[in-house]
Amino acid sequence: MVDRRTLLLRIVQAFSATGALFLAYPFVKAWLPTFNQQHTLEVDLSDLKIGEIKQVSWLGRNVMIVRRTPEEISDLVEDKHELKDASSVHSRQPALAANQYRSLRPDVFVVYSNCTHLGCEVSASGTAASFNCPCHLSEFDAAGRVYKSAVAPVNLEVPDYQFMSRKILLLVKRA
Numbered sequence: 001m002v003d004r005r006t007l008l009l010r011i012v013q014a015f016s017a018t019g020a021l022f023l024a025y026p027f028v029k030a031w032l033p034t035f036n037q038q039h040t041l042e043v044d045l046s047d048l049k050i051g052e053i054k055q056v057s058w059l060g061r062n063v064m065i066v067r068r069t070p071e072e073i074s075d076l077v078e079d080k081h082e083l084k085d086a087s088s089v090h091s092r093q094p095a096l097a098a099n100q101y102r103s104l105r106p107d108v109f110v111v112y113s114n115c116t117h118l119g120c121e122v123s124a125s126g127t128a129a130s131f132n133c134p135c136h137l138s139e140f141d142a143a144g145r146v147y148k149s150a151v152a153p154v155n156l157e158v159p160d161y162q163f164m165s166r167k168i169l170l171l172v173k174r175a
């Protein structure tokens with residue numbers, strides 16, 4: 001049986017522990033990552049002209065946002081026998097980009113800039129008609145689709161995103 005003194009001691013200990021938790025909460029919260037902020041990135045496209053590319057850093061990777069020219073868009077609908085994965089069946093993209101443009105809007109292409117071979121940063125040649133990897137010279141077309149002659153196994157990866165408006169893009173990392 002618990003005597004009165006022990007009971008009082010336990011009650012005081014319980015209150016102390018609860019108080020300590022309340023005091024610690026703001027400090028612990030400040031150390032925790034704010035997932036909503038970190039897992040989205042808003043990108044303003046109002047200054048992105050046709051044929052230009054914007055690059056942003058997001059979650060430790062670089063993302064290229066390309067404003068395609070009308071010629072690049074029409075070129076993408078042609079049959080491409082020289083591509084390894086023309087329909088992107090074996091490549092990574094969200095459902096919104098599972099089409100011949102690999103994008104939600106034909107005129108705006110969003111893609112991670114890591115080569116799918118060993119991860120080097122690819123660069124766009126000229127406008128965005130193609131992407132080239134400097135490490136082992138893999139080439140990709142204006143939709144990030146890899147050519148058969150390249151060592152990169154699949155197309156460049158497309159991140160998940162949505163448009164908040166015509167000029168505002170939101171990169172989204174979904175669980």
Ligand code: FES
Pocket residue numbers: 115116117118119120133134135136137138151152
């Ligand atoms: S890392 Fe790009 S081709 Fe090897």
